[in-house]
Amino acid sequence: MPEPLIEVDRAVGAIRELHGWLLEHGFLHLERYPWPGQASSLYHDPAVWYRFVTGQSNCWQPSAFTRIYHTWLWRTQPALWLLCRAFLLCRPVMVEALEQQFGPAQCRSWLEAGLLTLREGAYASRVRATPWRGRILWHDAPPNFRAGFAFLGADSVMFAHHLLRWRAAHATRRIDRALDLCTGTGIHALWLSEVADEVVGTDINPRALAYARLNAALQGAGHITFAEADLFTGAPRGPYDLVICNGPLLFLPDELRERCVDGNGGAFGIELMLRLVDGLTVHLASGGTALLHANSPFIDGHDMLEERLRERLAGGRWRVTFTPTHEFHDATFYDFYRAHRIQRFVTYCMTLEAGPSFQWRREHLVPWRKAACGLRIAGVRSFGEIRRHLRPDHTRTVTRAV
Numbered sequence: 581m582p583e584p585l586i587e588v589d590r591a592v593g594a595i596r597e598l599h600g601w602l603l604e605h606g607f608l609h610l611e612r613y614p615w616p617g618q619a620s621s622l623y624h625d626p627a628v629w630y631r632f633v634t635g636q637s638n639c640w641q642p643s644a645f646t647r648i649y650h651t652w653l654w655r656t657q658p659a660l661w662l663l664c665r666a667f668l669l670c671r672p673v674m675v676e677a678l679e680q681q682f683g684p685a686q687c688r689s690w691l692e693a694g695l696l697t698l699r700e701g702a703y704a705s706r707v708r709a710t711p712w713r714g715r716i717l718w719h720d721a722p723p724n725f726r727a728g729f730a731f732l733g734a735d736s737v738m739f740a741h742h743l744l745r746w747r748a749a750h751a752t753r754r755i756d757r758a759l760d761l762c763t764g765t766g767i768h769a770l771w772l773s774e775v776a777d778e779v780v781g782t783d784i785n786p787r788a789l790a791y792a793r794l795n796a797a798l799q800g801a802g803h804i805t806f807a808e809a810d811l812f813t814g815a816p817r818g819p820y821d822l823v824i825c826n827g828p829l830l831f832l833p834d835e836l837r838e839r840c841v842d843g844n845g846g847a848f849g850i851e852l853m854l855r856l857v858d859g860l861t862v863h864l865a866s867g868g869t870a871l872l873h874a875n876s877p878f879i880d881g882h883d884m885l886e887e888r889l890r891e892r893l894a895g896g897r898w899r900v901t902f903t904p905t906h907e908f909h910d911a912t913f914y915d916f917y918r919a920h921r922i923q924r925f926v927t928y929c930m931t932l933e934a935g936p937s938f939q940w941r942r943e944h945l946v947p948w949r950k951a952a953c954g955l956r957i958a959g960v961r962s963f964g965e966i967r968r969h970l971r972p973d974h975t976r977t978v979t980r981a982v
Protein backbone atom coordinates (compact mmCIF):
# COMPACT_ATOMS: atom_id res chain seq x y z
CA MET A 581 0.00 0.00 0.00
CA PRO A 582 1.67 3.29 -1.07
CA GLU A 583 2.02 6.17 1.34
CA PRO A 584 -0.70 8.85 0.99
CA LEU A 585 0.22 11.93 -1.01
CA ILE A 586 1.68 14.81 0.96
CA GLU A 587 -0.26 17.96 1.80
CA VAL A 588 1.81 20.34 -0.27
CA ASP A 589 0.82 23.58 1.41
CA ARG A 590 1.70 22.18 4.85
CA ALA A 591 5.09 20.95 3.59
CA VAL A 592 6.17 24.20 1.89
CA GLY A 593 8.61 25.20 4.63
CA ALA A 594 10.26 21.79 4.71
CA ILE A 595 10.55 21.64 0.91
CA ARG A 596 12.11 25.12 0.87
CA GLU A 597 14.69 23.92 3.38
CA LEU A 598 15.45 20.75 1.44
CA HIS A 599 15.59 22.78 -1.78
CA GLY A 600 18.36 24.92 -0.31
CA TRP A 601 20.29 21.85 0.85
CA LEU A 602 20.13 20.25 -2.60
CA LEU A 603 21.30 23.41 -4.36
CA GLU A 604 24.17 23.73 -1.91
CA HIS A 605 25.25 20.11 -2.47
CA GLY A 606 25.34 20.26 -6.28
CA PHE A 607 22.02 18.62 -7.14
CA LEU A 608 21.76 20.60 -10.41
CA HIS A 609 24.75 18.62 -11.70
CA LEU A 610 22.45 15.60 -11.97
CA GLU A 611 20.74 17.07 -15.03
CA ARG A 612 23.62 15.60 -17.08
CA TYR A 613 22.67 12.06 -16.08
CA PRO A 614 20.11 10.04 -18.08
CA TRP A 615 17.03 8.31 -16.75
CA PRO A 616 16.89 4.49 -16.34
CA GLY A 617 15.85 2.98 -19.65
CA GLN A 618 15.58 -0.42 -21.33
CA ALA A 619 17.19 -2.18 -24.28
CA SER A 620 14.71 -0.34 -26.50
CA SER A 621 16.31 2.94 -25.34
CA LEU A 622 19.49 2.18 -27.29
CA TYR A 623 18.64 4.59 -30.08
CA HIS A 624 18.75 7.45 -27.54
CA ASP A 625 22.22 6.59 -26.33
CA PRO A 626 24.55 8.27 -28.87
CA ALA A 627 22.89 11.63 -28.18
CA VAL A 628 22.73 10.91 -24.44
CA TRP A 629 26.47 10.22 -24.34
CA TYR A 630 27.28 13.36 -26.32
CA ARG A 631 25.19 15.53 -24.00
CA PHE A 632 26.74 13.90 -20.94
CA VAL A 633 30.30 14.52 -22.14
CA THR A 634 29.55 18.12 -23.11
CA GLY A 635 27.68 18.86 -19.87
CA GLN A 636 24.25 19.32 -21.46
CA SER A 637 20.84 18.24 -20.22
CA ASN A 638 19.75 14.61 -20.20
CA CYS A 639 16.70 15.35 -18.05
CA TRP A 640 14.23 12.46 -18.44
CA GLN A 641 16.22 11.03 -21.36
CA PRO A 642 16.29 7.22 -21.06
CA SER A 643 19.46 5.20 -21.58
CA ALA A 644 20.09 1.48 -21.82
CA PHE A 645 23.36 2.09 -19.96
CA THR A 646 22.17 4.15 -17.01
CA ARG A 647 23.84 1.73 -14.60
CA ILE A 648 27.23 2.74 -16.05
CA TYR A 649 26.50 6.46 -15.56
CA HIS A 650 25.30 5.88 -12.01
CA THR A 651 28.31 3.72 -11.17
CA TRP A 652 30.52 6.57 -12.35
CA LEU A 653 28.58 9.00 -10.17
CA TRP A 654 28.79 6.66 -7.15
CA ARG A 655 32.57 6.27 -7.51
CA THR A 656 33.40 9.91 -8.25
CA GLN A 657 30.80 11.74 -6.13
CA PRO A 658 29.30 9.34 -3.56
CA ALA A 659 27.48 12.12 -1.66
CA LEU A 660 25.78 13.34 -4.84
CA TRP A 661 24.88 9.75 -5.77
CA LEU A 662 23.10 9.44 -2.44
CA LEU A 663 21.03 12.56 -3.22
CA CYS A 664 20.30 11.23 -6.71
CA ARG A 665 19.04 7.93 -5.31
CA ALA A 666 16.98 9.57 -2.56
CA PHE A 667 15.37 12.58 -4.25
CA LEU A 668 15.66 12.07 -8.03
CA LEU A 669 15.16 8.32 -8.38
CA CYS A 670 13.10 8.23 -5.13
CA ARG A 671 14.50 4.90 -4.02
CA PRO A 672 14.99 3.81 -0.39
CA VAL A 673 18.18 4.99 1.31
CA MET A 674 19.46 3.47 4.53
CA VAL A 675 18.76 5.64 7.57
CA GLU A 676 22.44 5.80 8.56
CA ALA A 677 23.52 7.00 5.12
CA LEU A 678 21.01 9.86 4.83
CA GLU A 679 21.51 10.94 8.45
CA GLN A 680 25.25 11.02 7.89
CA GLN A 681 24.66 13.37 4.95
CA PHE A 682 22.17 15.75 6.59
CA GLY A 683 22.29 14.96 10.29
CA PRO A 684 19.74 12.96 12.34
CA ALA A 685 17.80 16.03 13.52
CA GLN A 686 17.36 17.36 9.98
CA CYS A 687 16.18 14.02 8.61
CA ARG A 688 13.74 13.63 11.49
CA SER A 689 12.31 17.08 10.80
CA TRP A 690 11.67 16.13 7.16
CA LEU A 691 10.13 12.88 8.36
CA GLU A 692 7.75 14.79 10.66
CA ALA A 693 6.89 17.21 7.83
CA GLY A 694 5.92 14.27 5.63
CA LEU A 695 8.67 14.62 3.01
CA LEU A 696 10.20 11.31 4.06
CA THR A 697 8.73 8.03 5.14
CA LEU A 698 10.53 5.41 7.23
CA ARG A 699 10.21 1.73 6.50
CA GLU A 700 12.43 -1.26 7.32
CA GLY A 701 15.44 0.81 8.29
CA ALA A 702 15.35 3.06 5.22
CA TYR A 703 14.12 6.52 4.34
CA ALA A 704 12.10 7.03 1.14
CA SER A 705 11.15 10.40 -0.29
CA ARG A 706 7.50 11.22 -0.95
CA VAL A 707 8.50 14.12 -3.21
CA ARG A 708 10.71 14.16 -6.29
CA ALA A 709 13.18 16.88 -7.28
CA THR A 710 13.88 17.28 -11.01
CA PRO A 711 16.81 19.47 -12.12
CA TRP A 712 15.99 21.46 -15.26
CA ARG A 713 17.79 24.46 -16.81
CA GLY A 714 19.41 25.58 -13.58
CA ARG A 715 16.28 24.99 -11.50
CA ILE A 716 14.99 22.32 -9.18
CA LEU A 717 11.31 21.56 -9.76
CA TRP A 718 9.23 19.67 -7.18
CA HIS A 719 6.46 17.13 -7.73
CA ASP A 720 5.13 13.87 -6.31
CA ALA A 721 7.26 10.76 -6.02
CA PRO A 722 5.96 7.49 -7.53
CA PRO A 723 3.93 5.35 -7.68
CA ASN A 724 1.78 7.12 -10.27
CA PHE A 725 -1.92 6.67 -11.05
CA ARG A 726 -3.18 7.93 -7.70
CA ALA A 727 -5.99 10.45 -7.37
CA GLY A 728 -4.53 13.95 -7.26
CA PHE A 729 -1.03 12.79 -8.24
CA ALA A 730 1.04 15.73 -9.57
CA PHE A 731 3.76 14.77 -12.00
CA LEU A 732 6.55 16.17 -14.14
CA GLY A 733 7.93 13.71 -16.68
CA ALA A 734 9.33 13.05 -20.12
CA ASP A 735 6.36 14.57 -22.00
CA SER A 736 6.70 17.83 -20.08
CA VAL A 737 10.43 18.05 -20.81
CA MET A 738 9.92 17.15 -24.48
CA PHE A 739 7.37 19.95 -24.85
CA ALA A 740 9.66 22.35 -22.98
CA HIS A 741 12.39 21.71 -25.57
CA HIS A 742 9.88 22.48 -28.34
CA LEU A 743 8.95 25.76 -26.61
CA LEU A 744 12.61 26.73 -26.40
CA ARG A 745 13.07 26.09 -30.14
CA TRP A 746 9.92 28.05 -30.97
CA ARG A 747 11.12 31.03 -28.95
CA ALA A 748 14.54 30.95 -30.59
CA ALA A 749 12.79 31.26 -33.96
CA HIS A 750 10.58 34.14 -32.71
CA ALA A 751 13.04 35.98 -30.48
CA THR A 752 11.89 39.45 -31.47
CA ARG A 753 8.20 38.80 -30.96
CA ARG A 754 6.63 40.64 -28.03
CA ILE A 755 4.34 38.62 -25.77
CA ASP A 756 2.28 40.70 -23.36
CA ARG A 757 -0.05 38.04 -21.97
CA ALA A 758 0.36 34.26 -21.99
CA LEU A 759 -1.73 31.33 -20.75
CA ASP A 760 -0.46 27.90 -19.74
CA LEU A 761 -3.41 25.50 -19.66
CA CYS A 762 -2.96 22.25 -17.70
CA THR A 763 0.13 23.78 -16.10
CA GLY A 764 0.74 20.80 -13.82
CA THR A 765 3.64 21.57 -11.50
CA GLY A 766 4.57 24.66 -13.49
CA ILE A 767 7.55 23.87 -15.74
CA HIS A 768 6.02 25.59 -18.78
CA ALA A 769 4.60 28.52 -16.84
CA LEU A 770 8.14 29.17 -15.58
CA TRP A 771 9.38 29.21 -19.17
CA LEU A 772 6.61 31.66 -20.07
CA SER A 773 7.72 33.92 -17.22
CA GLU A 774 10.99 34.42 -19.12
CA VAL A 775 9.30 35.59 -22.33
CA ALA A 776 5.95 37.20 -21.35
CA ASP A 777 5.04 40.23 -19.25
CA GLU A 778 2.03 38.52 -17.65
CA VAL A 779 1.55 34.76 -17.22
CA VAL A 780 -1.49 32.76 -16.14
CA GLY A 781 -1.22 29.06 -15.30
CA THR A 782 -4.31 26.91 -14.80
CA ASP A 783 -5.00 23.31 -13.86
CA ILE A 784 -7.95 21.19 -12.72
CA ASN A 785 -5.83 19.58 -9.99
CA PRO A 786 -5.43 21.80 -6.89
CA ARG A 787 -2.44 19.73 -5.68
CA ALA A 788 -0.63 20.38 -8.96
CA LEU A 789 -1.31 24.09 -8.52
CA ALA A 790 0.12 23.98 -5.00
CA TYR A 791 3.36 22.58 -6.43
CA ALA A 792 3.29 25.11 -9.28
CA ARG A 793 2.99 28.02 -6.84
CA LEU A 794 5.83 26.58 -4.75
CA ASN A 795 8.08 26.09 -7.80
CA ALA A 796 7.38 29.61 -9.02
CA ALA A 797 8.12 31.06 -5.59
CA LEU A 798 11.38 29.10 -5.32
CA GLN A 799 12.48 30.53 -8.69
CA GLY A 800 11.41 34.08 -7.86
CA ALA A 801 8.86 34.20 -10.69
CA GLY A 802 6.46 36.68 -9.12
CA HIS A 803 4.42 37.61 -12.21
CA ILE A 804 2.69 34.23 -12.65
CA THR A 805 -0.94 33.93 -11.55
CA PHE A 806 -2.28 30.42 -10.94
CA ALA A 807 -5.96 29.49 -11.00
CA GLU A 808 -7.98 26.28 -10.74
CA ALA A 809 -9.79 25.76 -14.05
CA ASP A 810 -11.07 23.14 -16.46
CA LEU A 811 -9.33 24.32 -19.64
CA PHE A 812 -10.78 27.80 -20.32
CA THR A 813 -13.65 27.37 -17.85
CA GLY A 814 -12.53 29.21 -14.72
CA ALA A 815 -9.45 30.75 -16.33
CA PRO A 816 -8.98 34.54 -16.22
CA ARG A 817 -10.50 36.10 -19.31
CA GLY A 818 -8.43 36.60 -22.44
CA PRO A 819 -7.42 37.45 -24.98
CA TYR A 820 -3.92 35.99 -24.80
CA ASP A 821 -1.04 36.52 -27.22
CA LEU A 822 0.24 33.00 -26.57
CA VAL A 823 -1.62 29.92 -25.33
CA ILE A 824 0.29 26.74 -24.58
CA CYS A 825 -0.89 23.37 -23.30
CA ASN A 826 0.76 20.09 -22.44
CA GLY A 827 -2.59 18.56 -21.57
CA PRO A 828 -3.53 15.05 -20.51
CA LEU A 829 -2.44 12.83 -23.38
CA LEU A 830 -3.51 9.32 -22.39
CA PHE A 831 -6.35 7.11 -23.51
CA LEU A 832 -7.14 5.16 -20.34
CA PRO A 833 -9.50 2.38 -19.25
CA ASP A 834 -12.47 3.50 -17.16
CA GLU A 835 -11.01 2.18 -13.92
CA LEU A 836 -7.96 4.48 -14.22
CA ARG A 837 -9.65 7.68 -15.33
CA GLU A 838 -10.66 8.92 -11.88
CA ARG A 839 -7.25 8.07 -10.42
CA CYS A 840 -5.33 9.79 -13.20
CA VAL A 841 -7.13 13.07 -13.91
CA ASP A 842 -3.86 14.70 -14.97
CA GLY A 843 -3.25 11.98 -17.56
CA ASN A 844 -6.76 11.31 -18.84
CA GLY A 845 -7.22 12.83 -22.29
CA GLY A 846 -10.76 11.46 -22.69
CA ALA A 847 -12.04 9.35 -25.58
CA PHE A 848 -9.08 8.09 -27.63
CA GLY A 849 -6.87 10.52 -25.67
CA ILE A 850 -7.89 13.44 -27.92
CA GLU A 851 -11.23 14.58 -26.46
CA LEU A 852 -9.68 17.23 -24.22
CA MET A 853 -7.50 18.61 -27.02
CA LEU A 854 -10.52 19.00 -29.29
CA ARG A 855 -12.33 20.94 -26.54
CA LEU A 856 -9.31 23.17 -26.14
CA VAL A 857 -9.10 24.00 -29.85
CA ASP A 858 -12.81 24.86 -29.86
CA GLY A 859 -12.13 27.54 -27.23
CA LEU A 860 -9.21 29.19 -29.00
CA THR A 861 -11.37 31.40 -31.22
CA VAL A 862 -12.62 33.22 -28.12
CA HIS A 863 -9.48 33.34 -25.97
CA LEU A 864 -6.65 33.82 -28.48
CA ALA A 865 -5.81 37.39 -29.45
CA SER A 866 -5.79 38.50 -33.07
CA GLY A 867 -2.41 37.44 -34.42
CA GLY A 868 -1.89 35.16 -31.42
CA THR A 869 -0.36 31.68 -31.38
CA ALA A 870 -1.29 28.43 -29.68
CA LEU A 871 1.39 25.78 -29.04
CA LEU A 872 -0.12 22.44 -28.08
CA HIS A 873 1.24 19.00 -27.17
CA ALA A 874 -0.93 15.98 -27.93
CA ASN A 875 -1.05 12.28 -28.77
CA SER A 876 -3.05 10.92 -31.68
CA PRO A 877 -4.11 7.27 -32.14
CA PHE A 878 -3.89 5.67 -35.58
CA ILE A 879 -6.88 3.41 -36.22
CA ASP A 880 -7.08 1.48 -39.48
CA GLY A 881 -4.45 3.83 -40.88
CA HIS A 882 -6.35 7.01 -39.95
CA ASP A 883 -4.82 9.74 -37.80
CA MET A 884 -7.76 10.43 -35.48
CA LEU A 885 -6.64 13.80 -34.14
CA GLU A 886 -5.73 15.20 -37.54
CA GLU A 887 -9.03 14.11 -39.06
CA ARG A 888 -11.12 15.54 -36.21
CA LEU A 889 -9.23 18.85 -36.21
CA ARG A 890 -9.55 19.23 -39.97
CA GLU A 891 -13.30 18.83 -39.59
CA ARG A 892 -13.40 21.56 -36.92
CA LEU A 893 -11.01 24.06 -38.48
CA ALA A 894 -11.64 23.74 -42.22
CA GLY A 895 -13.28 26.90 -43.53
CA GLY A 896 -11.75 29.00 -40.79
CA ARG A 897 -8.69 31.22 -40.93
CA TRP A 898 -6.10 29.04 -39.27
CA ARG A 899 -2.53 28.18 -40.15
CA VAL A 900 -1.90 24.78 -38.59
CA THR A 901 1.43 22.95 -38.34
CA PHE A 902 1.62 19.35 -37.13
CA THR A 903 5.16 18.43 -35.99
CA PRO A 904 5.53 14.76 -34.96
CA THR A 905 8.12 14.13 -32.24
CA HIS A 906 7.55 10.49 -31.34
CA GLU A 907 5.66 7.32 -32.27
CA PHE A 908 4.85 4.59 -29.75
CA HIS A 909 2.61 1.79 -28.56
CA ASP A 910 2.11 1.32 -24.81
CA ALA A 911 2.68 -2.24 -23.62
CA THR A 912 0.87 -1.48 -20.32
CA PHE A 913 -2.46 -1.07 -22.12
CA TYR A 914 -1.84 -3.38 -25.04
CA ASP A 915 -5.10 -5.36 -24.71
CA PHE A 916 -7.14 -2.19 -24.20
CA TYR A 917 -5.69 -0.52 -27.28
CA ARG A 918 -6.06 -3.68 -29.34
CA ALA A 919 -9.76 -3.79 -28.47
CA HIS A 920 -10.08 -0.31 -29.99
CA ARG A 921 -8.03 -1.27 -33.08
CA ILE A 922 -5.30 1.25 -32.22
CA GLN A 923 -2.15 0.49 -34.20
CA ARG A 924 0.10 3.16 -32.70
CA PHE A 925 0.16 6.66 -31.22
CA VAL A 926 1.96 9.70 -32.61
CA THR A 927 3.00 12.58 -30.34
CA TYR A 928 2.66 16.02 -31.93
CA CYS A 929 3.71 19.54 -31.14
CA MET A 930 1.05 21.62 -32.89
CA THR A 931 1.13 25.29 -33.83
CA LEU A 932 -2.11 27.15 -34.54
CA GLU A 933 -2.05 30.74 -35.76
CA ALA A 934 -4.81 32.97 -37.08
CA GLY A 935 -4.16 33.58 -40.78
CA PRO A 936 -5.75 34.94 -43.94
CA SER A 937 -6.95 31.50 -45.04
CA PHE A 938 -6.98 27.88 -43.94
CA GLN A 939 -3.54 26.26 -44.28
CA TRP A 940 -2.44 22.85 -43.05
CA ARG A 941 1.18 21.71 -42.94
CA ARG A 942 2.29 18.32 -41.68
CA GLU A 943 5.97 17.74 -41.01
CA HIS A 944 7.64 14.33 -40.78
CA LEU A 945 9.88 12.52 -38.34
CA VAL A 946 13.47 12.21 -39.49
CA PRO A 947 13.88 8.79 -41.16
CA TRP A 948 16.20 7.25 -38.55
CA ARG A 949 13.87 8.18 -35.69
CA LYS A 950 10.79 6.91 -37.51
CA ALA A 951 12.58 3.63 -38.20
CA ALA A 952 13.64 3.29 -34.56
CA CYS A 953 10.10 4.04 -33.34
CA GLY A 954 8.74 1.50 -35.81
CA LEU A 955 11.04 -1.21 -34.46
CA ARG A 956 9.96 -0.48 -30.90
CA ILE A 957 6.27 -0.55 -31.86
CA ALA A 958 6.75 -3.86 -33.69
CA GLY A 959 8.39 -5.29 -30.58
CA VAL A 960 5.54 -4.17 -28.31
CA ARG A 961 2.95 -5.62 -30.66
CA SER A 962 4.79 -8.92 -31.05
CA PHE A 963 5.31 -9.43 -27.33
CA GLY A 964 1.76 -8.28 -26.65
CA GLU A 965 0.35 -10.92 -28.99
CA ILE A 966 2.55 -13.64 -27.52
CA ARG A 967 1.53 -12.70 -23.97
CA ARG A 968 -2.12 -12.49 -24.96
CA HIS A 969 -2.16 -16.01 -26.39
CA LEU A 970 -0.21 -17.52 -23.52
CA ARG A 971 -2.36 -15.94 -20.80
CA PRO A 972 -5.26 -18.18 -19.71
CA ASP A 973 -7.72 -15.29 -19.56
CA HIS A 974 -6.78 -13.76 -22.91
CA THR A 975 -10.35 -14.06 -24.13
CA ARG A 976 -11.74 -11.80 -21.41
CA THR A 977 -13.52 -8.62 -22.43
CA VAL A 978 -11.41 -5.48 -22.21
CA THR A 979 -13.10 -2.42 -20.67
CA ARG A 980 -14.22 -0.02 -23.36
CA ALA A 981 -13.89 3.66 -22.55
CA VAL A 982 -15.60 5.50 -25.37
